[in-house]
Amino acid sequence: xxxxxxxxVVGQSGGPTAAINATLAGVIRGAFENSDTxxxxxxxxxxxxxxxxxxxxxxxxxxxxxxxxxxxxxxxAAALGSCRKKLPDPDSGDEIYEKLFNIFKKYDIRYYxxxxxxxxxxxxxxxxxxxxxxxxxxxxxxVPKTIDNDLEGTDHSPGFPSAAKYIAVTxxxxxxxxxxxxxxxxxxxxxxxxxxxxxxxxxxxxxxxxGIAPDLIYLPERVFDLDRFYADVAAALERHPNVVVAVxxxxxxxxxxxxxxxxxxxxxxxxxxxxxxxxxxALELAIRxxxxxxxxxxxxxxxxxxxxxxxxxxxxxxxLRVGRAAVAAAIDGVSRVMMGIQRVSDEPYATEIDYxxxxxxxxxxxxxxxxxxxxxxxxxxxxxxxxLLPLIEGNTEPEWKNGLxxxxxx
Amino acid sequence: xxxxxxxxVVGQSGGPTAAINATLAGVIRGAFENSDTxxxxxxxxxxxxxxxxxxxxxxxxxxxxxxxxxxxxxxxAAALGSCRKKLPDPDSGDEIYEKLFNIFKKYDIRYYxxxxxxxxxxxxxxxxxxxxxxxxxxxxxxVPKTIDNDLEGTDHSPGFPSAAKYIAVTxxxxxxxxxxxxxxxxxxxxxxxxxxxxxxxxxxxxxxxxGIAPDLIYLPERVFDLDRFYADVAAALERHPNVVVAVxxxxxxxxxxxxxxxxxxxxxxxxxxxxxxxxxxALELAIRxxxxxxxxxxxxxxxxxxxxxxxxxxxxxxxLRVGRAAVAAAIDGVSRVMMGIQRVSDEPYATEIDYxxxxxxxxxxxxxxxxxxxxxxxxxxxxxxxxLLPLIEGNTEPEWKNGLxxxxxx
Numbered sequence: 001x002x003x004x005x006x007x008x009v010v011g012q013s014g015g016p017t018a019a020i021n022a023t024l025a026g027v028i029r030g031a032f033e034n035s036d037t038x039x040x041x042x043x044x045x046x047x048x049x050x051x052x053x054x055x056x057x058x059x060x061x062x063x064x065x066x067x068x069x070x071x072x073x074x075x076x077a078a079a080l081g082s083c084r085k086k087l088p089d090p091d092s093g094d095e096i097y098e099k100l101f102n103i104f105k106k107y108d109i110r111y112y113x114x115x116x117x118x119x120x121x122x123x124x125x126x127x128x129x130x131x132x133x134x135x136x137x138x139x140x141x142x143v144p145k146t147i148d149n150d151l152e153g154t155d156h157s158p159g160f161p162s163a164a165k166y167i168a169v170t171x172x173x174x175x176x177x178x179x180x181x182x183x184x185x186x187x188x189x190x191x192x193x194x195x196x197x198x199x200x201x202x203x204x205x206x207x208x209x210x211g212i213a214p215d216l217i218y219l220p221e222r223v224f225d226l227d228r229f230y231a232d233v234a235a236a237l238e239r240h241p242n243v244v245v246a247v248x249x250x251x252x253x254x255x256x257x258x259x260x261x262x263x264x265x266x267x268x269x270x271x272x273x274x275x276x277x278x279x280x281x282a283l284e285l286a287i288r289x290x291x292x293x294x295x296x297x298x299x300x301x302x303x304x305x306x307x308x309x310x311x312x313x314x315x316x317x318x319x320l321r322v323g324r325a326a327v328a329a330a331i332d333g334v335s336r337v338m339m340g341i342q343r344v345s346d347e348p349y350a351t352e353i354d355y356x357x358x359x360x361x362x363x364x365x366x367x368x369x370x371x372x373x374x375x376x377x378x379x380x381x382x383x384x385x386x387x388l389l390p391l392i393e394g395n396t397e398p399e400w401k402n403g404l405x406x407x408x409x410x
Numbered sequence: 411x412x413x414x415x416x417x418x419v420v421g422q423s424g425g426p427t428a429a430i431n432a433t434l435a436g437v438i439r440g441a442f443e444n445s446d447t448x449x450x451x452x453x454x455x456x457x458x459x460x461x462x463x464x465x466x467x468x469x470x471x472x473x474x475x476x477x478x479x480x481x482x483x484x485x486x487a488a489a490l491g492s493c494r495k496k497l498p499d500p501d502s503g504d505e506i507y508e509k510l511f512n513i514f515k516k517y518d519i520r521y522y523x524x525x526x527x528x529x530x531x532x533x534x535x536x537x538x539x540x541x542x543x544x545x546x547x548x549x550x551x552x553v554p555k556t557i558d559n560d561l562e563g564t565d566h567s568p569g570f571p572s573a574a575k576y577i578a579v580t581x582x583x584x585x586x587x588x589x590x591x592x593x594x595x596x597x598x599x600x601x602x603x604x605x606x607x608x609x610x611x612x613x614x615x616x617x618x619x620x621g622i623a624p625d626l627i628y629l630p631e632r633v634f635d636l637d638r639f640y641a642d643v644a645a646a647l648e649r650h651p652n653v654v655v656a657v658x659x660x661x662x663x664x665x666x667x668x669x670x671x672x673x674x675x676x677x678x679x680x681x682x683x684x685x686x687x688x689x690x691x692a693l694e695l696a697i698r699x700x701x702x703x704x705x706x707x708x709x710x711x712x713x714x715x716x717x718x719x720x721x722x723x724x725x726x727x728x729x730l731r732v733g734r735a736a737v738a739a740a741i742d743g744v745s746r747v748m749m750g751i752q753r754v755s756d757e758p759y760a761t762e763i764d765y766x767x768x769x770x771x772x773x774x775x776x777x778x779x780x781x782x783x784x785x786x787x788x789x790x791x792x793x794x795x796x797x798l799l800p801l802i803e804g805n806t807e808p809e810w811k812n813g814l815x816x817x818x819x820x
Contacts, residue, residue: 303708
């Protein structure tokens with residue numbers, strides 16, 4: 001195979017994570033380490049949207065001082081910015097692809113790295129398909145990231161372990177906080193995950209470490225039944241006064257309606273606005289009505305995807321590794337793939353980086369498997385906690401200054 | 411002065427913090443270091459409620475292995491449990507006081523340490539007053555803790571610096587997360603503080619460190635005006651697309667009504683429940699209606715008071731010190747006081763521990779002073795950020811096991 005010499009471009013897309021910049025740092029390090037082949041690496045601002053505007057950052061120049069790359073590894077959210085652009089079917093709409101390929105040619109871009117989740121992999125798959133019609137050689141590699149952990153083709157997605165660690169630690173703290181009073185109270189923690197319950201399942205990890213975990217855990221992989229929920233909570237309140245429940249934002253009733261969907265009628269606030277309750281809020285109100293006890297709902301919200309101060313060391317190491325491996329694979333001639341992490345062993349935890357055909361991965365959703373959910377559908381199994389446990393291992397050591405973490409802002 | 415030899419009791423009360431157990435560890439260490447005077451130290455479970463039930467823990471026995479005290483320093487929430495019991499006026503209701511003093515006599519308790527906020531100091535003040543009528547010598551010391559930082563008689567309250575650090579770090583992460591997209595969006599972060607805006611002000615700290623801080627900050631010390639708010643947000647949106655606003659939960663309109671109060675009419679969710687919006691949610695809806703842009707509200711909720719994984723090292727050191735100093739003062743004959751921290755210098759940051767008459771402190775609310783709030787009432791001053799800055803300095807190093815922090819559960 002002849003060596004493909006030229007430039008590279010890297011972008012980030014979709015929702016941020018606490019480790020997406022570690023992957024970016026890995027790709028940049030990979031390019032720097034192969035500067036005989038990858039002459040220059042550009043960053044696209046705001047993903048493919050920025051690329052279309054030719055809004056490119058010269059990363060060789062920006063990271064001439066390599067110490068900035070270490071800060072980048074610990075900087076939350078997408079340092080290059082992000083977008084949620086859906087590309088058209090490459091067999092019908094040619095215009096945008098022609099524009100992109102002209103930009104590739106103009107900047108001599110031979111390597112395209114796109115860090116993202118399902119929608120981003122769809123964009124890479126489409127670019128790959130379109131490239132089959134072109135006589136310009138360019139290699140496309142998707143690099144996975146998503147806190148949702150719902151990508152196929154990988155044991156877990158970079159970004160998920162840090163979110164899982166944040167959730168496990170935070171829910172543990174909430175449980176301790178709730179334990180201080182003796183009056184009956186129910187606390188509902190709403191966790192991200194529209195279609196897959198991985199993040200909510202992560203709240204269970206304490207159970208196999210220190211016994212501190214929610215009493216009940218509900219995932220979107222199971223139909224949510226309100227009467228069964230009341231019975232579960234009643235049984236938990238019999239055991240101790242401070243019941244903590246973890247729920248996925250994506251819980252649905254048997255009729256397919258989201259638990260947090262609500263009706264839009266009625267006036268609810270001081271300004272006369274109508275609005276929807278979230279899943280946690282809806283269940284808070286349901287419990288208050290049914291039990292008349294103290295209830296509180298807590299939405300972990302954005303914090304669960306951007307808490308870089310609580311990165312998992314395993315996640316950052318793997319995110320870096322998968323970024324580097326993407327560059328190595330592309331130089332070796334690989335294209336039209338998504339990189340993946342395969343678990344070789346649980347104890348000691350060990351992984352290998354590989355890749356799979358991106359057309360077979362994009363737009364699939366990997367749910368929490370049956371064996372990870374208990375028979376009652378109100379908790380996860382110990383097997384699930386064991387799958388999650390090694391992912392949250394280790395803390396990173398970002399630089400702190402004046403009591404705050406130091407970020408790399410590109 | 412004759413030495414008062416006997417036992418001590420310590421309790422925690424009110425809302426938990428991330429450092430209240432460090433203060434407890436300080437009191438316990440102080441007692442252990444003075445075992446010639448303080449023969450034994452008991453912990454009351456759930457504050458004075460547990461004391462009334464004689465639900466006492468022998469802390470000499472529990473902490474025979476002193477390494478547990480180090481874990482205690484890093485354990486969130488009140489390890490002895492808490493309560494919100496209001497004691498009656500000591501001049502009218504004698505029954506409960508008689509009961510308490512009989513328990514003091516039964517257990518030979520000569521030292522009473524109560525770690526808490528305003529309500530807890532009220533309880534200590536009342537016990538102190540009642541004790542004037544008794545011929546049983548016992549010394550009462552209040553040890554401050556509150557994330558709200560609204561106690562008089564101290565430069566700041568133990569527990570506040572850790573909450574401030576959590577808020578500064580988390581809001582910084584949220585701002586980075588919000589910065590990734592190019593579409594106009596407003597993110598509202600609701601922070602605790604019903605009557606005083608200290609915690610919300612803490613979101614500003616990044617401004618003097620790395621320039622990462624909310625565009626707008628609203629404290630309950632200023633009347634909230636919706637039209638001015640719209641104008642502020644419009645101006646901020648002119649400057650950049652991703653506007654982040656920090657608001658205190660206790661914001662009120664000119665008529666005294668809470669912004670988050672809402673009306674209770676109307677049906678709002680799938681179950682037909684009526685409910686109140688919080689401040690953040692109410693403003694989210696107002697902005698959506700007024701600007702039609704993307705809006706999100708985030709409530710930091712319990713996490714801001716129990717995030718022991720993000721303790722301020724200064725806070726833990728001071729919390730320990732104030733606990734120890736309480737014991738030393740009591741042995742020296744001091745009673746009917748609340749301990750306090752006085753700032754001696756900003757650079758280098760230095761503090762001294764002292765105490766003041768508890769009857770002059772209980773039930774007062776220390777608000778954010780005028781000089782800390784800008785003229786427009788939509789942000790804090792640099793002077794405020796400088797007051798806060800040294801408090802969040804340094805990270806603690808709790809023990810971690812299997813990716814989770816190790817707690818001391820009493």
